[in-house]
Amino acid sequence: MTNLTTREKVERSMKRRRASESRFRAYGVASVVFGLLCLVILFTDILRNGVSAFEQTVMEVSIELDGDYLGIDSQADPGAIKLANFDGLVKRHFDRDVQPERRDRRQLFSLISAGAGWQLQRMVLEDPSLVGQTVSVSLLMDDDVDQWFKHYRGHSAHPVLNEKQLSWLDQWAEEGRLHTQFNTLFFTNGDSSEPELAGIRGAITGTFLTLMVTFLLSFPIGIAAAIYLEEFAPRNKITEFVEININNLAAVPSITFGLLGLAIFINLFGVTRSTPLVGGLVLTLMTLPTIIISGRAAIKAVPPSIREAAYGLGASKMQVVFHHVLPLALPGMLTGTIIGMAQALGETAPLLMIGMIAFVVDVPGFITDPSTVLPVQIFLWSNGSEAAFTERTSGAIIVLLCFLITMNAAAVWLRRKLERRW
Amino acid sequence: MNYSSLLIAIVILFGGAYLLGRNRARALASAGGSLHSLPTHYGALMALWTGLPAVLLLLLWSLLQGPVVDALLVKQLPAAIQQGTDIEIQLALSKVHNLAQGAGLAANESLQPAVEHLLALEQRNRVLHMGGALVIALLGLGLSWRRLRPSLRARTEVERIVSVLLFTSSGIAVLTTFGILASVLYEAWAFFQKVNVFEFLFGTTWSPQVALRADQSGSSGSFGAVPLFTGTLLISLIAMSIAVPVGLMSAIYLSEYATPTVRKYAKPALEVLAGIPTVVYGFFAVLTVAPMVRDIGVSMGLDVSSESALAAGLVMGIMIIPFVSSLSDDVINAVPQSLRDGSYGLGATRSETVRQVIIPAALPGIVGAVMLAVSRAIGETMIVAMAAGLAANLTANPLDSVTTVTVQIVTLLVGDQEFDSPKTLAAFALGLVLFLVTLTLNFIALKVVQKYREQYD
Numbered sequence: 001m002t003n004l005t006t007r008e009k010v011e012r013s014m015k016r017r018r019a020s021e022s023r024f025r026a027y028g029v030a031s032v033v034f035g036l037l038c039l040v041i042l043f044t045d046i047l048r049n050g051v052s053a054f055e056q057t058v059m060e061v062s063i064e065l066d067g068d069y070l071g072i073d074s075q076a077d078p079g080a081i082k083l084a085n086f087d088g089l090v091k092r093h094f095d096r097d098v099q100p101e102r103r104d105r106r107q108l109f110s111l112i113s114a115g116a117g118w119q120l121q122r123m124v125l126e127d128p129s130l131v132g133q134t135v136s137v138s139l140l141m142d143d144d145v146d147q148w149f150k151h152y153r154g155h156s157a158h159p160v161l162n163e164k165q166l167s168w169l170d171q172w173a174e175e176g177r178l179h180t181q182f183n184t185l186f187f188t189n190g191d192s193s194e195p196e197l198a199g200i201r202g203a204i205t206g207t208f209l210t211l212m213v214t215f216l217l218s219f220p221i222g223i224a225a226a227i228y229l230e231e232f233a234p235r236n237k238i239t240e241f242v243e244i245n246i247n248n249l250a251a252v253p254s255i256t257f258g259l260l261g262l263a264i265f266i267n268l269f270g271v272t273r274s275t276p277l278v279g280g281l282v283l284t285l286m287t288l289p290t291i292i293i294s295g296r297a298a299i300k301a302v303p304p305s306i307r308e309a310a311y312g313l314g315a316s317k318m319q320v321v322f323h324h325v326l327p328l329a330l331p332g333m334l335t336g337t338i339i340g341m342a343q344a345l346g347e348t349a350p351l352l353m354i355g356m357i358a359f360v361v362d363v364p365g366f367i368t369d370p371s372t373v374l375p376v377q378i379f380l381w382s383n384g385s386e387a388a389f390t391e392r393t394s395g396a397i398i399v400l401l402c403f404l405i406t407m408n409a410a411a412v413w414l415r416r417k418l419e420r421r422w
Numbered sequence: 423m424n425y426s427s428l429l430i431a432i433v434i435l436f437g438g439a440y441l442l443g444r445n446r447a448r449a450l451a452s453a454g455g456s457l458h459s460l461p462t463h464y465g466a467l468m469a470l471w472t473g474l475p476a477v478l479l480l481l482l483w484s485l486l487q488g489p490v491v492d493a494l495l496v497k498q499l500p501a502a503i504q505q506g507t508d509i510e511i512q513l514a515l516s517k518v519h520n521l522a523q524g525a526g527l528a529a530n531e532s533l534q535p536a537v538e539h540l541l542a543l544e545q546r547n548r549v550l551h552m553g554g555a556l557v558i559a560l561l562g563l564g565l566s567w568r569r570l571r572p573s574l575r576a577r578t579e580v581e582r583i584v585s586v587l588l589f590t591s592s593g594i595a596v597l598t599t600f601g602i603l604a605s606v607l608y609e610a611w612a613f614f615q616k617v618n619v620f621e622f623l624f625g626t627t628w629s630p631q632v633a634l635r636a637d638q639s640g641s642s643g644s645f646g647a648v649p650l651f652t653g654t655l656l657i658s659l660i661a662m663s664i665a666v667p668v669g670l671m672s673a674i675y676l677s678e679y680a681t682p683t684v685r686k687y688a689k690p691a692l693e694v695l696a697g698i699p700t701v702v703y704g705f706f707a708v709l710t711v712a713p714m715v716r717d718i719g720v721s722m723g724l725d726v727s728s729e730s731a732l733a734a735g736l737v738m739g740i741m742i743i744p745f746v747s748s749l750s751d752d753v754i755n756a757v758p759q760s761l762r763d764g765s766y767g768l769g770a771t772r773s774e775t776v777r778q779v780i781i782p783a784a785l786p787g788i789v790g791a792v793m794l795a796v797s798r799a800i801g802e803t804m805i806v807a808m809a810a811g812l813a814a815n816l817t818a819n820p821l822d823s824v825t826t827v828t829v830q831i832v833t834l835l836v837g838d839q840e841f842d843s844p845k846t847l848a849a850f851a852l853g854l855v856l857f858l859v860t861l862t863l864n865f866i867a868l869k870v871v872q873k874y875r876e877q878y879d
Contacts, residue, residue, distance in 0.1 A: 024777075035692045035744075036692065039694060042698070224588045232589075233592070253803070255853070256860075259605065259850060263605030271488075348700065397705065
């Protein structure tokens, strides 16, 4: 056997080596495909669950705004309208319309959203002359009806609705009175314990205010720190310590920043919990490292020749930095800041610590009002027991992802548009 | 007068001071004096002198007013409360604050003097602190106006002030670290006064709720964090067993095999995984992955908990893939081409080159990347908070429900808490452990990567 030539040995081993080569390559392809597949599954899953959140089932009814029953007339002032019993009016209408047996009334009323009365009240508040007239409105239906109409229609059983209720619904659906419409309330309402009334406006406003605080604090401080470290800091132990520190902070778990916010901002300095102010402060500390690191990279990218030319014309160090280096580095810094903001936008854990998990119905008006933010709203809704909240959660996630994609696209666009190559 | 109008006033003063200073300097220059600096420097100097002290005062005041007001209020509380525990005092104080804000609480006679005192204090506080800020701003303006003369080295002074400001900004990062350490250490210290350190680190029973019950003889034994540590390790291990092979192989494929077009689209697409908020992953884990894992397990005749470590770990692994792949990609690309060429020249195939030349050369960098990914996994909160359980099981079975350090921190601190019960303080002790562990991992990763990078520079 030893009389094989080297060439023969190699040729014999080639088969095995080629097989191992293509196996290795296949592992690589499989890994990339797996990662991309996860991405696709994640997105389709969220979309599949969430798109229906943008539609809401309503029912066409002609309802008489009975002034006698409500105790108001067409000249009534808003205060009186707000006190009038519109819920009762809705119930009376359905009572007369369907004429259920006494023991079924509760079941009938549970099909209509608690927001139906409020819907009528809003109409009357806008136009008090409607009192006494018969108006046709699209009344909000309860979340169970909404789920049934969108996902279960045609099935004989439903986890929540009973046969009696299903028979009413089938009848309404056959009459063509039930239909879905764009869910405006999802974008104009604050949080609610009723899924059909719950919206993300409060969370979006809260997010906006929080991110505003974060931006106003972290951008100037981050840029200043980057300038100092890159241009002015002496090369010594202290600077090195600061640099290591910043790199470490970028990798510290975000929840630790929540602990810091709770202990320092809330317990020590008495900043009010649950506000965009304290949320913004915590997120500032979190995003600073990102901004500083990207800011330094942007400053580094400015060629020395520009600095030297400025020095040559007699500029001081400060003038070189602020008149020449900073304007050239700013687009890069901005890109880094947008990416930092996008991270802050998706952050949840530290905000739970500082009380932004509170149930807030009102839309916050200022940075000191109690509020919540979009990711926390998602977390809160994901714990909701009703099936309809699953849909809302996915809907809110779609909105959040849209914001994120916009921000990241803006960062990429900015980089392409403004970044110079020397 | 509220904050926003005060801020506007300061901004106007700031701008006004700048214009004043610049124009004065120009006037001086045209009157024949030769200026040391440009007129704008004189303006900037005056603006800084006007605005900075006022803003500083406002900042300090708003930070310190809460504790100071509370300290003054305590004296007005009824004697019985003053001698009570800290909790009672805190409770009374928050009642007083609520009453003063007109919250619909039943009025309490004994707290009435304190409420009135608070209202008076707030009135005085507002006048004092807005007035104080304005006075200081005007003082600064006047002083700098008097100092302004052609020979004043305005540029030097402005630059010195600005460089101090820049320095302070970079100091904030350091302050943050110290803030985290100080706050976490302080609270953890308070916790260890109540619970033995060794109990905490080596105890095997974790049930923080039990310790709160009054009829419990003591809290000993209920704060053993070992189940949390093992739970965290279990989930991280599952996550890493997904993320490391997939991430590493993706990096190798993308940097060694893929065509430029594939690389151009696949790399950023993979990185999208890192940009998705963790709460979205958590929801995905609960909604889709956990039921799937359960169904598969049941079909194989296994007993799977609805909140299994496996589901949380799998999803976390997916999230971490890009951390591993991006960092490994960087280090693989940093391996000099000459090494590859040498290997090919000796007749090695691509995979042999990768396995026997590139991976060993890039190993320190890959280790660093994995370290960072591990610290990311250990510190990850939302996925586990949503998809892992709350039950502190001491188990290595990935199909069981486990809890992690971060989940417990969240559960202990969300909602209303009293602030010196061992229950809430325990969260800070856990935070301390988490911080130290991740800090160590980051530090090692940083050092390994740094050391490696020097080899080819």
